Structures are given as structure tokens and as C-alpha cells.
Amino acid sequence: MMLFDISEYKERVTKTKERMNREGIEVLLVGDPANMNYLTGYDAWSFYVPQLVILGITEDEPMWVGRHMDINGAKMVTWLKEENIREYSDDYVQSSIKHPMDFVSNILKEKGWAKSVIGVDMDQYYTTPLSVAKLREGLPNAVFKDTTLLVNMVRLIKSEKEIDYMKRAARIVEAAMQVAIECIKVGVRQCDAVADIYHAQISGTPEFGGNYTALSPALIVSTGKGVLAPHLPWSDRKFQKDDEIFLELAGCYKRYHAPMCRTVYLGNPPDKLKELAKVVMEGFDKTFGFVKPGVRCEEVEQTWRKAIASSGVVKEDRIGYSIGVGYPPDWGEHTVSMRPGDKTILEPNMTFHLLTVIWEEGYGFGVSEGIRVTANGCETLANFPRRLFVK
Amino acid sequence: MMLFDISEYKERVTKTKERMNREGIEVLLVGDPANMNYLTGYDAWSFYVPQLVILGITEDEPMWVGRHMDINGAKMVTWLKEENIREYSDDYVQSSIKHPMDFVSNILKEKGWAKSVIGVDMDQYYTTPLSVAKLREGLPNAVFKDTTLLVNMVRLIKSEKEIDYMKRAARIVEAAMQVAIECIKVGVRQCDAVADIYHAQISGTPEFGGNYTALSPALIVSTGKGVLAPHLPWSDRKFQKDDEIFLELAGCYKRYHAPMCRTVYLGNPPDKLKELAKVVMEGFDKTFGFVKPGVRCEEVEQTWRKAIASSGVVKEDRIGYSIGVGYPPDWGEHTVSMRPGDKTILEPNMTFHLLTVIWEEGYGFGVSEGIRVTANGCETLANFPRRLFVK
Numbered sequence: 160m161m162l163f164d165i166s167e168y169k170e171r172v173t174k175t176k177e178r179m180n181r182e183g184i185e186v187l188l189v190g191d192p193a194n195m196n197y198l199t200g201y202d203a204w205s206f207y208v209p210q211l212v213i214l215g216i217t218e219d220e221p222m223w224v225g226r227h228m229d230i231n232g233a234k235m236v237t238w239l240k241e242e243n244i245r246e247y248s249d250d251y252v253q254s255s256i257k258h259p260m261d262f263v264s265n266i267l268k269e270k271g272w273a274k275s276v277i278g279v280d281m282d283q284y285y286t287t288p289l290s291v292a293k294l295r296e297g298l299p300n301a302v303f304k305d306t307t308l309l310v311n312m313v314r315l316i317k318s319e320k321e322i323d324y325m326k327r328a329a330r331i332v333e334a335a336m337q338v339a340i341e342c343i344k345v346g347v348r349q350c351d352a353v354a355d356i357y358h359a360q361i362s363g364t365p366e367f368g369g370n371y372t373a374l375s376p377a378l379i380v381s382t383g384k385g386v387l388a389p390h391l392p393w394s395d396r397k398f399q400k401d402d403e404i405f406l407e408l409a410g411c412y413k414r415y416h417a418p419m420c421r422t423v424y425l426g427n428p429p430d431k432l433k434e435l436a437k438v439v440m441e442g443f444d445k446t447f448g449f450v451k452p453g454v455r456c457e458e459v460e461q462t463w464r465k466a467i468a469s470s471g472v473v474k475e476d477r478i479g480y481s482i483g484v485g486y487p488p489d490w491g492e493h494t495v496s497m498r499p500g501d502k503t504i505l506e507p508n509m510t511f512h513l514l515t516v517i518w519e520e521g522y523g524f525g526v527s528e529g530i531r532v533t534a535n536g537c538e539t540l541a542n543f544p545r546r547l548f549v550k
Numbered sequence: 551m552m553l554f555d556i557s558e559y560k561e562r563v564t565k566t567k568e569r570m571n572r573e574g575i576e577v578l579l580v581g582d583p584a585n586m587n588y589l590t591g592y593d594a595w596s597f598y599v600p601q602l603v604i605l606g607i608t609e610d611e612p613m614w615v616g617r618h619m620d621i622n623g624a625k626m627v628t629w630l631k632e633e634n635i636r637e638y639s640d641d642y643v644q645s646s647i648k649h650p651m652d653f654v655s656n657i658l659k660e661k662g663w664a665k666s667v668i669g670v671d672m673d674q675y676y677t678t679p680l681s682v683a684k685l686r687e688g689l690p691n692a693v694f695k696d697t698t699l700l701v702n703m704v705r706l707i708k709s710e711k712e713i714d715y716m717k718r719a720a721r722i723v724e725a726a727m728q729v730a731i732e733c734i735k736v737g738v739r740q741c742d743a744v745a746d747i748y749h750a751q752i753s754g755t756p757e758f759g760g761n762y763t764a765l766s767p768a769l770i771v772s773t774g775k776g777v778l779a780p781h782l783p784w785s786d787r788k789f790q791k792d793d794e795i796f797l798e799l800a801g802c803y804k805r806y807h808a809p810m811c812r813t814v815y816l817g818n819p820p821d822k823l824k825e826l827a828k829v830v831m832e833g834f835d836k837t838f839g840f841v842k843p844g845v846r847c848e849e850v851e852q853t854w855r856k857a858i859a860s861s862g863v864v865k866e867d868r869i870g871y872s873i874g875v876g877y878p879p880d881w882g883e884h885t886v887s888m889r890p891g892d893k894t895i896l897e898p899n900m901t902f903h904l905l906t907v908i909w910e911e912g913y914g915f916g917v918s919e920g921i922r923v924t925a926n927g928c929e930t931l932a933n934f935p936r937r938l939f940v941k
Contacts, residue, residue, distance in 0.1 A: 202782070202783060203779075203781035203782050203783070204765060204766055204768070204781045204783070204879065205780075205781040206879055207675075207765070207879040207880035207882075228778075228780050228781075229779075229780070229781055231778060231779040232779035232780070232781055232782045235779055235782065236782065249867055249868065250889075252868070253871075253882075253884050253887065256891075279679070281678060281679040281680040281683070282678045282679070282680035282681070283678065284598075284675050284676060284678070285675060286678075286679065287672060287673045287674065287675070287677075287678075287679070288670070288672040288673070288677065288678070288679045288681075288682040288696075289672040289673035289696065289698065290673070290679075291679040292672070305679075305680065307680065348759055349759070350752055350753055350754055350759025350760060350761075351753050351759070353752050354748070354749040354750075354751075354752035354753035355749070357745070357748040357749060357752050358745040358746070358748060358749045359745075360745075361741055361744050361745035361748050362739075362741055362742050362745035363741055363786065367786055368739055368740070368741025368742070368784070368785065368786030369741060370741075370783050370784070371766045371783075374595060374598070375595055375762045377595070387619075387622060388594075388620075388622040388623035388626055389596075389619050389620070389623070390594035390595045390596040390619075390620055390623055391593070391594050391623045391626065391627065392593060392594070392595070392761050392762075393759070393761070394759065395754065395758055395759030476640055477640065477643070480644075487878040487879055488595070488597055488598040488878055489598035491598075491644075493644050496644065498641075500647075
């Protein structure tokens with residue numbers, strides 16, 4: 160059931176240990192489910208309870224620690240030896256008396272790491288402040304350092320197999336976007352359209368199935384009042400004439416994501432909107448055409464800003480971010496962004512969500528693609544028309 | 551667009567301030583999206599960036615702080631005055647230079663709370679250790695206390711309107727479970743069955759639509775090898791004869807959940823499984839029949855344990871937990887559990903997921919209901935047959 164050869168997992172571990180070494184980390188505690196997956200293959204919706212991957216700099220393989228009921232899953236899908244899969248009992252869960260990190264502290268003591276320099280992801284979702292406090296209590300002689308994004312940075316450049324999985328995810332998002340554009344029409348309830356979108360995302364293609372995406376499908380409906388509220392949930396209101404709908408979807412294959420945004424207008428779009436769509440799509444094309452190995456992320460954003468300058472629009476937003484493995488609540492890798500100040504130099508097999516949107520008072524337009532930096536330029540993961548869809 | 555009358559929100563705030571008062575908290579920082587929703591009405595998939603509700607003990611209403619792009623949403627769906635809706639700019643997002651909690655610290659200083667006793671949820675998903683460290687840095691004269699679950703405890707007893715929303719969620723889970731049992735059969739891919747389940751969850755009923763559930767639909771397939779791996783993702787493998795499928799689904803209406811578990815067998819179930827199903831269902835009925843105001847949670851679990859004792863099975867697991875408003879990754883409220891040691895006394899309008907499962911080597915059976923404690927006993931939220939579904 161393993162998704163990658165053991166050699167690929169071992170290479171990831173080696174690269175992680177190189178970074179640990181550079182930062183003086185002896186033991187790394189990895190709580191981000193995407194990072195846990197990346198290092199061990201573990202993939203389960205169990206991140207609502209504390210769980211960690213522990214990597215000692217002197218060890219050949221990491222250790223998985225989780226809840227009793229999840230140990231069978233860990234044995235089935237990870238490449239780890241059984242001795243490196245450890246479980247805490249169910250009475251640790253949501254208890255006011257004992258905390259799973261007491262259990263983790265004991266493991267670290269048993270391994271002789273009570274006085275080590277220990278790295279913890281201090282700014283991700285699933286390692287709480289109390290968890291860190293419990294570790295400090297349990298290991299008073301250890302030195303704790305913030306290693307947020309250490310593994311995320313290793314994830315930045317994808318292997319060929321990872322690219323293959325992302326392209327499968329792209330097949331799924333093509334299908335889901337096609338369904339979305341077909342089913343969104345005047346008189347249809349928003350929830351029924353989103354139901355069809357979910358169906359397409361999960362069913363996938365005849366060759367392979369899909370899975371839940373790290374962000375739920377977003378369907379942003381502007382009713383001409385000019386207010387954009389991007390993350391509100393869909394409702395059961397019926398689509399009406401002159402609704403404008405901004406769609407942000409992804410396909411997910413084995414936790415790898417391919418996102419895509421498109422804009423739909425129900426009725427005759429105002430001339431201003433058609434002009435804006437032209438500006439954004441030309442801007443997207445210029446920006447996309449600029450992406451290649453050797454350029455800096457901030458230069459990509461500059462290219463976009465210059466491309467849209469003639470329209471009088473001034474923006475300094477982020478227009479892209481690194482993507483790959485992801486779990487709720489976000490498919491972004493939280494590392495590299497295409498925005499002012501990000502001096503990361505692009506390399507082949509980096510993958511991004513390139514997202515260009517202009518939303519003015521009353522109307523707007525956005526388009527995006529999952530992209531891969533190639534040897535000489537870049538390519539989209541998916542193949543889907545970029546235009547204002549008018550229905 | 552508000553889901554509850556302002557008077558209901560104000561009552562929630564009053565109850566929260568009573569608890570703050572008892573615990574000596576002057577300012578409460580609420581980062582759990584379910585608690586933010588409960589106090590303000592805010593409901594958006596924006597919890598992947600830092601956001602907080604701030605409640606000062608001397609204030610009449612809370613303040614919402616979030617990202618620039620989410621402020622329109624906050625204005626549309628909360629009951630708060632505009633002056634109590636604050637935004638940080640986009641360059642705070644996933645930045646190595648500035649952190650949204652610097653912005654929050656400045657608000658607290660502006661309000662004169664730099665030396666206050668400040669409560670923070672230290673053990674929930676969306677307030678990170680770094681966020682707390684930044685707050686301590688920005689407010690060196692404040693005293694920080696852990697107030698995890700303070701608002702969750704206020705949520706424990708539901709209002710009539712909340713019960714109404716949970717019953718709507720139950721209509722949705724009835725429809726989704728019906729679809730699940732219909733579509734799971736030999737030769738169908740797992741992903742296609744889950745796609746149909748999602749469709750039913752999101753489409754909802756002809757009267758009202760559904761929304762994403764805080765846990766993804768879980769479909770646990772045991773292929774007779776006796777290994778239960780509860781939280782692994784579904785695959786695109788086709789169902790086969792003698793697969794046993796344990797389903798854990800919910801309906802979600804306006805973020806209120808009604809969960810339900812059922813078990814399906816494809817083929818002729820072994821006699822042992824049929825006997826086990828009988829034991830579990832009788833145990834469920836006895837346990838359910840015992841639930842009423844005045845009894846303690848641990849007594850509910852004891853009732854279950856005694857009911858199954860004749861079968862020789864010994865278990866001391868949690869068999870229920872409080873439910874209500876929820877966001878990924880969990881629909882549980884993390885407060886009260888039906889397990890040994892939980893001495894909480896049941897009161898009318900508490901709501902639980904009552905979940906009885908026995909999984910032995912090779913076969914198993916589980917059944918669950920969302921339940922509400924009534925004036926004299928309890929009732930299920932949904933109305934759906936409890937049996938071993940054989941296909």
C-alpha cells in the first residue's frame with residue numbers, strides 16, 4: 160500500500176537530517192500531518208488527536224507516535240519497522256488528567272534524548288501550545304527550538320512520482336471544474352451545484368479515484384453589490400441572473416493537490432467586466448510566460464503588477480504559493496510565495512498555485528492554475544480553458 | 551443573514567463572562583472557529599490563517615480580528631458593530647517578518663489591556679505555540695492563563711433553536727446514510743460510493759441544503775483479515791463479497807452536526823457477526839434507555855459495559871461525547887465524554903454522539919446515534935433503522 164519506494168522516503172529523511180544538522184537540531188518532532196505523511200507515508204484523518212513523527216539525527220528511520228486505534232493504519236501504510244510505531248492508550252484523549260505529550264516525553268527519555276536540542280513546529284495547526292508546555296515540563300533539561308517549515312522546505316522540489324500524482328490530481332480538477340461550469344445556472348441551488356462538484360472530486364476519473372481536498376470547494380457568489388466575501392460557506396439560495404461566481408477548486412490524489420480557479424457570469428456581463436477579464440488573462444499569460452528556473456519569486460509578482468498597471472489597478476498581493484501534499488485546513492505548503500520580498504530562486508519541479516485576481520467594487524475576475532517549473536520554463540498541471548464563462 | 555437573534559448571542563456572551571469572572575479572566579482570546587462562531591456568528595473557511603475573537607469582561611460585545619480579505623464576510627454574518635471588526639493586512643500572512651499576533655497585541659494595548667489577565671485556548675487547533683509566544687512578547691506585563699474549553703463548556707446545553715438546527719442536520723444524515731447503504735455493493739468502487747455520500751450530505755433536503763462535515767465521511771472496510779484501521783482514506787478499490795463496511799457519517803446544517811454510524815456486510819455474514827450485532831444493539835438500547843437528566847456520564851458507560859459483559863467482551867472505551875457546532879478536523883466539543891471518571895451530570899438539551907462498537911479479530915459491529923437529553927429521558931436526533939445491513 161506504500162505510495163513511494165522506500166528509497167524515496169529514505170532520501171526525504173536524509174534531506175531532513177541535513178537541514179537538522181545545519182540548524183543544530185538533534186531530535187525533530189513533526190506534527191504537521193503533511194510532513195508526517197511525507198516522511199513516513201502515514202495518511203489518516205486522525206490529526207484531531209495529538210500525533211507526531213519523531214526523527215533523531217542518529218536514527219535511520221523516524222518513529223510514529225499516535226493513538227491506540229490508529230496503530231493498525233500506521234502499520235499498514237508506513238514504511239516503518241514495527242518497533243518504530245508507538246501508541247498511547249485511549250484514556251489520554253481529551254483528558255484533563257493526562258496528556259499524550261507525557262507519553263512522548265517518556266519515549267524521548269527512553270531513547271536517551273532528555274537533554275537534546277529538540278525541534279518542534281511551533282507555528283502549524285496540530286501541535287498546540289499546551290503540547291509544547293507539556294513537553295517542556297516532561298523534559299526540563301532539553302533545549303527546544305522552533306523548526307516550523309523545516310520539513311516543508313524539503314518538500315519544495317518534487318520528485319517525478321510526486322509530479323505524476325499532481326498531474327493525476329489535475330485530471331480530477333479538470334473533471335470537477337467541467338461539472339461546476341455545467342451545473343451552475345439560474346434557478347439551481349448553490350448547495351446542489353457544490354454537491355455535484357464534490358461528487359466529481361471524490362469519484363475522480365474512470366482510472367483512479369479522488370479524495371477530499373484540504374480546502375473545501377469555494378464558490379464565491381457576488382450578487383452585483385460589489386462585496387466579495389471569499390470564505391463564507393455556500394448557501395441553499397438559487398443562482399440568479401447577473402450572479403457572478405468565482406470558483407476555487409482542487410483535485411486531490413493521494414493527498415497531492417492541483418488547484419484551479421475560474422469565473423462564471425450568469426447573464427450578459429457588463430463591458431467593464433469583459434475588459435477586466437481581458438486584463439487579468441493577459442496579465443496571467445505574461446506572468447506564466449515569465450516563470451522559469453533562475454528567476455526570483457518576487458520578480459514573478461512584479462511581472463504581474465506591471466502587466467496590469469495600464470488598467471490603473473494597483474495591487475501588492477501574493478499571487479502564488481507552493482503546493483503539494485496537504486490536509487485540512489490548507490493545501491498551501493506555507494513556504495515560498497510569489498510576493499514582494501520573497502527572493503526564492505525558482506528551480507525545476509517546484510510547483511505553485513499561480514492565482515491572479517482583481518476584484519473591484521461591483522465586479523471582478525480571477526483565474527488560476529497549478530503550475531510546475533520545468534527545465535526551461537513552466538507548464539500547467541491541468542488543461543482547461545481560461546476565459547470568462549458566460550451562461 | 552444571522553442564524554440566531556442578537557439576544558441569543560448576548561446570552562452566550564453573558565454566560566461566557568460569568569465563567570471568565572469565576573476564573574479571574576479579564577480578557578478572553580478565542581481561537582477555536584466553533585467558539586468564534588458561537589459568540590459572534592462568524593462562519594468562514596478562513597481558520598487556516600490566524601484569527602481571534604476578543605472578549606473583554608467590561609465589554610458588551612466581542613471583537614473579531616482577522617485577515618483583510620475576510621472582513622467583508624465578518625461584516626455580513628456577525629452581529630458585531632463595525633468598530634468591533636478589525637483586519638490585519640495581507641503581508642502578515644505566512645510571513646517570516648511579522649506575525650498577526652503583533653497586530654492583536656497592539657489592539658489589546660489600545661484597549662488598555664496590556665497588564666490584564668488574559669485567557670487563551672492553549673489546547674485547540676488554531677492558536678499555535680508561536681502565536682502565544684508572540685502575544686507574550688508583545689504584552690510582557692500581561693498574565694496569560696489557559697482557558698481551553700471555557701467557551702466549549704458554555705456550549706454544552708443547547709437552545710431550542712440549536713436543537714432545531716441539529717434536527718435539520720439529522721434529516722441530512724438520514725438521507726446520506728440511505729444513499730450509502732444503497733450504493734455500497736459488490737463491484738462498486740469505494741470512491742464512487744463516497745462521492746454519492748458527499749453529494750447527499752451537501753445537497754441536503756429539498757427544504758434546506760447541507761454543508762461540509764467537520765470530519766470527512768469515514769468508510770472503514772474490513773476485508774475479513776480482522777484488521778480495523780479506522781481513519782485511513784477510502785480507495786478506488788471495488789467492494790468485494792464478504793467486505794464488511796463500517797460507516798461513520800454526519801449531516802451538517804449551519805455547522806451543527808448530527809452523526810450516525812451503521813455497519814454493512816456484503817454477502818452472508820458469519821454467525822459470530824450476527825450474534826455480535828445482537829449484543830451491540832441490545833447494549834445500545836439499554837444504554838440509550840438509561841440516559842436521562844440527573845445521571846452521570848460515567849454511569850452511562852457503565853451501563854454499556856454491563857450490558858455487553860455476558861458476551862465476554864471487556865472494554866473501557868469512551869462511548870459518547872458532546873456534539874454541536876464544529877469545524878474540521880473534529881465535530882466533537884471536547885468537553886464531556888461518556889467514559890470512566892467523567893462525573894458530569896446530564897441535563898436536558900445536552901447533545902451527544904452515542905457510539906457503541908465492538909471490533910474483534912476478523913469481524914465487528916458498530917452503531918451510533920446523535921442523541922438529545924430530554925426532560926425525562928433522551929431521544930435520537932435522526933430516525934433510521936439500527937441493524938446489520940446485509941447486501
